[in-house]
Amino acid sequence: xxxxxxxxxxxxxxxxxxxxxxxxxxxxxxxxxxxxxxxxxxxxxxxxxxxxxxxxxxxxxxxxxxxxxxxxxxxxxxxxxxxxxxxxxxxxxxxxxxxxxxxxxxxxxxxxxxxxxxxxxxxxxxxxxxxxxxxxxxxxxxxxxxxxxxxxxxxxxx
Amino acid sequence: xxxxxxxxxxxxxxxxxxxxxxxxxxxxxxxxxxxxxxxxxxxxxxxxxxxxxxxxxxxxxxxxxxxxxxxxxxxxxxxxxxxxxxxxxxxxxxxxxxxxxxxxxxxxxxxxxxxxxxxxxxxxxxxxxxxxxxxxxxxxxxxxxxxxxxxxxxxxxxxxxxxxxxxxxxxxxxxxxxxxxxxxxxxxxxxxxxxxxxxxxxxxxxxxxxxxxxxxxxxxxxxxxxxxxxxxxxxxxxxxxxxxxxxxxxxxxxxxxxxxxxxxxxxxxxxxxxxxxxxxxxxxxxxxxxxxxxxxxxxxxxxxxxxxxxxxxxxxxxxxxxxxxxxxxxxxxxxxxxxxxxxxxxxxxxxxxxxxxxxxxxxxxxxxxxxxxxxxxxxxxxxxxxxxxxxxxxxxxxxxxxxxxxxxxxxxxxxxxxxxxxxxxxxxxxxxxxxxxxxxxxxxxxxxxxxxxxxxxxxxxxxxxxxxxxxxxxxxxxxxxxxxxxxxxxxxxxxxxxxxxxxxxxxxxxxxxxxxxxxxxxxxxxxxxxxxxxxxxxxxxxxxxxxxxxxxxxxxxxxxxxxxxxxxxxxxxxxxxxxxxxxxxxxxxxxxxxxxxxxxxxxxxxxxxxxxxxxxxxxxxxxxxxxxxxxxxxxxxxxxxxxxxxxxxxxxxxxxxxxxxxxxxxxxxxxxxxxxxxxxxxxxxxxxxxxxxxxxxxxxxxxxxxxxxxxxxxxxxxxxxxxxxxxxxxxxxxxxxxxxxxxxxxxxxxxxxxxxxxxxxxxxxxxxxxxxxx
Numbered sequence: 004x005x006x007x008x009x010x011x012x013x014x015x016x017x018x019x020x021x022x023x024x025x026x027x028x029x030x031x032x033x034x035x036x037x038x039x040x041x042x043x044x045x046x047x048x049x050x051x052x053x054x055x056x057x058x059x060x061x062x063x064x065x066x067x068x069x070x071x072x073x074x075x076x077x078x079x080x081x082x083x084x085x086x087x088x089x090x091x092x093x094x095x096x097x098x099x100x101x102x103x104x105x106x107x108x109x110x111x112x113x114x115x116x117x118x119x120x121x122x123x124x125x126x127x128x129x130x131x132x133x134x135x136x137x138x139x140x141x142x143x144x145x146x147x148x149x150x151x152x153x154x155x156x157x158x159x160x161x
Numbered sequence: 162x163x164x165x166x167x168x169x170x171x172x173x174x175x176x177x178x179x180x181x182x183x184x185x186x187x188x189x190x191x192x193x194x195x196x197x198x199x200x201x202x203x204x205x206x207x208x209x210x211x212x213x214x215x216x217x218x219x220x221x222x223x224x225x226x227x228x229x230x231x232x233x234x235x236x237x238x239x240x241x242x243x244x245x246x247x248x249x250x251x252x253x254x255x256x257x258x259x260x261x262x263x264x265x266x267x268x269x270x271x272x273x274x275x276x277x278x279x280x281x282x283x284x285x286x287x288x289x290x291x292x293x294x295x296x297x298x299x300x301x302x303x304x305x306x307x308x309x310x311x312x313x314x315x316x317x318x319x320x321x322x323x324x325x326x327x328x329x330x331x332x333x334x335x336x337x338x339x340x341x342x343x344x345x346x347x348x349x350x351x352x353x354x355x356x357x358x359x360x361x362x363x364x365x366x367x368x369x370x371x372x373x374x375x376x377x378x379x380x381x382x383x384x385x386x387x388x389x390x391x392x393x394x395x396x397x398x399x400x401x402x403x404x405x406x407x408x409x410x411x412x413x414x415x416x417x418x419x420x421x422x423x424x425x426x427x428x429x430x431x432x433x434x435x436x437x438x439x440x441x442x443x444x445x446x447x448x449x450x451x452x453x454x455x456x457x458x459x460x461x462x463x464x465x466x467x468x469x470x471x472x473x474x475x476x477x478x479x480x481x482x483x484x485x486x487x488x489x490x491x492x493x494x495x496x497x498x499x500x501x502x503x504x505x506x507x508x509x510x511x512x513x514x515x516x517x518x519x520x521x522x523x524x525x526x527x528x529x530x531x532x533x534x535x536x537x538x539x540x541x542x543x544x545x546x547x548x549x550x551x552x553x554x555x556x557x558x559x560x561x562x563x564x565x566x567x568x569x570x571x572x573x574x575x576x577x578x579x580x581x582x583x584x585x586x587x588x589x590x591x592x593x594x595x596x597x598x599x600x601x602x603x604x605x606x607x608x609x610x611x612x613x614x615x616x617x618x619x620x621x622x623x624x625x626x627x628x629x630x631x632x633x634x635x636x637x638x639x640x641x642x643x644x645x646x647x648x649x650x651x652x653x654x655x656x657x658x659x660x661x662x663x664x665x666x667x668x669x670x671x672x673x674x675x676x677x678x679x680x681x682x683x684x685x686x687x688x689x690x691x692x693x694x695x696x697x698x699x700x701x702x703x704x705x706x707x708x709x710x711x712x713x714x715x716x717x718x719x720x721x722x723x724x725x726x727x728x729x730x731x732x733x734x735x736x737x738x739x740x741x742x743x744x745x746x747x748x749x750x751x752x753x754x755x756x757x758x759x760x761x762x763x764x765x766x767x768x769x770x771x772x773x774x775x776x777x778x779x780x781x782x783x784x785x786x787x788x789x790x791x792x793x794x795x796x797x798x799x800x801x802x803x804x805x806x807x808x809x810x811x812x813x814x815x816x817x818x819x820x821x822x823x824x825x826x827x828x829x830x831x832x833x834x835x836x837x838x839x840x841x842x843x844x845x846x847x848x849x850x851x852x853x854x855x856x857x858x859x860x861x862x863x864x865x866x867x868x869x870x871x872x873x874x875x876x877x878x879x880x881x882x883x884x885x886x887x888x889x890x891x892x893x894x895x896x897x898x899x900x901x902x903x904x905x906x907x908x909x910x911x912x913x914x915x916x917x918x919x920x921x922x923x924x925x926x927x928x929x930x931x932x933x934x935x
């Protein structure tokens with residue numbers, strides 16, 4: 004099978020990779036680039052565990068094709084912290100116990116980041132509706148909503 | 162329940178004293194940073210050099226004889242390195258073992274791993290392939306020719322119990338029926354549990370309510386699909402990295418299924434992406450090891466979500482009949498329940514566990530519980546958080562609600578009049594010790610929640626739950642490092658991430674050092690003695706007993722070191738507030754030695770400071786909880802919206818209270834999903850119709866409100882800090898509480914779970930003419 008040569012920017016790094024036409028962006032991230040922070044929960048776009056940003060747009064990496072990423076800018080959970088300094092969402096997820104097993108956490112962090120980039124002061128209802136594409140089976144969402152609210156306040160400098 | 166608790170078990174009596182670290186908030190959560198940066202390693206994140214990818218061929222049929230399997234074409238495909246079928250595994254005889262909260266039979270486990278004579282459910286493994294890529298492995302699966310002789314199937318538990326139902330196993334003759342039945346059937350077990358005289362109890366009743374309840378099978382729904390990487394070495398040993406709730410139990414199962422010595426198998430538990438009981442059983446692991454042995458390369462296997470739904474989990478779907486009577490004073494005089502539980506393709510549902518939870522919130526004199534464990538053409542059930550309890554609580558708490566209404570007594574008040582307390586005789590054997598059930602009801606009664614006004618089509622429901630706390634084999638090692646920090650190696654898998662914090666806090670409490678100076682480190686199977694799995698709410702309770710025991714042994718060692726330095730006897734040294742001190746003024750005037758000082762002296766005075774525990778924990782105190790929920794019912798669509806939710810539960814002593822509440826939020830939301838949406842749906846051919854998160858709909862953030870959790874603390878008498886298991890109780894009451902709330906909102910009782918919009922709408926429509934007539 005002919006493989007596509009793709010050039011993309013991932014978490015600020017210029018990256019090139021070869022991929023099969025059948026490989027999703029998730030397969031490329033995990034299997035070709037060893038960026039295993041992005042998780043596979045369903046591979047059908049239902050659970051949100053593989054949420055990433057492509058040119059700033061929130062997508063399920065399992066539903067995007069690896070071969071379509073030429074020239075795109077991709078952000079994954081591995082790119083959120085600046086060195087040792089965690090992103091306010093990451094720190095607030097820890098502080099509010101917004102994660103237990105942690106398998107949904109990378110996707111929820113990316114989805115929350117996408118929300119706060121559009122709406123720096125979301126209401127509880129807006130947070131819950133925005134995150135409705137990200138399944139979490141451990142927390143019951145309570146502490147996740149609290150963490151996003153707290154991170155939003157911190158990022159607004161409130 | 163298997164054997165009675167061992168008389169050689171370990172209990173440490175409750176030690177009433179001020180705790181400094183326990184009950185607070187640690188400054189450090191050891192697992193969390195790697196989880197938020199994406200660096201935590203789950204099983205699917207592990208890759209070994211030269212690894213192959215393994216895939217499983219699964220039955221498309223619900224029930225069929227497996228006449229032949231031809232792998233010859235698949236083996237010719239370039240890149241295919243190994244294929245296994247039933248012929249590659251030795252058959253096993255009946256041999257029972259504990260696995261989580263359920264009991265397994267190896268004769269069945271090997272057949273569930275890979276089908277032998279028959280396939281028994283849609284998704285049953287038939288063959289497994291290892292190839293150089295996933296694409297080649299999948300292509301190879303299509304080249305395997307399987308000759309099935311399709312048989313009639315049975316999915317529903319009531320249908321499976323009928324005399325003319327298709328029989329899954331010719332060797333199942335109902336146990337518990339005397340004389341032994343002449344014909345095989347799908348009823349593997351009939352159990353009975355009783356107390357007093359049920360007939361007499363019903364004679365004393367002024368009101369009797371009898372109802373039948375049905376519940377659908379639901380899946381644990383962990384977001385991480387099963388994944389394993391296996392490497393069979395040329396030295397004849399097997400290394401396995403996997404997602405498991407119990408690596409020692411998995412090691413034993415892998416060894417048994419493959420005919421290996423336990424000493425030759427090493428299992429490393431990876432970070433676990435959710436289990437809830439569903440990761441108590443091996444599925445991929447032995448297949449991966451066998452494929453690796455044949456291919457002489459590491460093999461990685463990861464299930465798809467479709468495979469997770471079709472072939473792992475779920476919990477039992479059930480049919481339950483509940484009949485209870487009460488007198489005019491509001492005292493329950495008789496309680497009867499019949500529990501018919503799906504076991505899936507092989508015997509062994511959660512029936513035995515469910516049977517002990519049926520009425521164990523009430524102080525009763527006359528009880529009869531009858532249960533049937535029923536096989537049917539579904540995946541073998543696995544434990545799911547308080548296995549079997551939510552469904553029968555749905556029935557019992559519903560009937561209790563109806564009794565209270567019939568007697569015109571407030572539902573909390575009715576429960577208080579009948580509440581189990583210390584000394585209550587259970588119908589399954591023991592008397593209850595000190596418990597906090599009444600306290601949870603009182604806390605609910607006094608709560609702000611009950612003061613909130615309700616609008617039109619809104620209703621409030623309450624329900625309660627009981628679950629025991631498992632003990633079992635538990636091991637831990639603590640090393641006091643040269644700099645006075647402590648490393649504690651634990652053997653219970655940390656399923657939620659809170660256990661590591663809890664163990665650090667516990668060691669800090671015992672040693673009088675800061676929790677940040679303690680690191681809790683997960684074990685693989687090579688570094689500790691056998692340790693039972695994280696199940697039955699035992700992780701932090703039993704795990705902490707081992708950690709405390711090991712730490713106290715290290716303290717003895719530190720006292721010995723101080724004694725040698727001071728040239729006194731070890732019993733002349735005490736350990737207090739993080740220091741070894743002379744036991745009294747007559748011992749001598751010695752400056753107390755801190756843990757770092759003792760660590761520094763250790764080398765000269767005898768060597769490294771460590772402590773071990775290998776104990777069997779017994780008699781851990783059970784947990785009780787009361788839930789209150791407000792719902793709004795949309796009469797046009799039948800949709801039920803949860804408006805407010807409150808949990809009141811006895812934690813004994815919460816080690817890390819915020820985390821305890823977090824677990825309760827999660828348990829309640831799983832229960833809300835079970836109540837309102839989740840169900841396995843099979844089509845006429847016995848194939849699962851909704852094996853994905855789109856059609857098997859678990860709650861999302863916008864489905865649920867903020868959840869109020871309030872902790873009651875009635876100490877467990879057999880734990881030094883009074884800790885009880887906390888993780889399972891919160892999933893028990895939600896289904897019943899929501900059903901009671903729907904009734905309060907609409908005047909219509911629900912007897913089927915899930916109470917999904919079509920069912921609620923149908924129930925409202927059915928009741929409408931009747932209500933109009935009234």
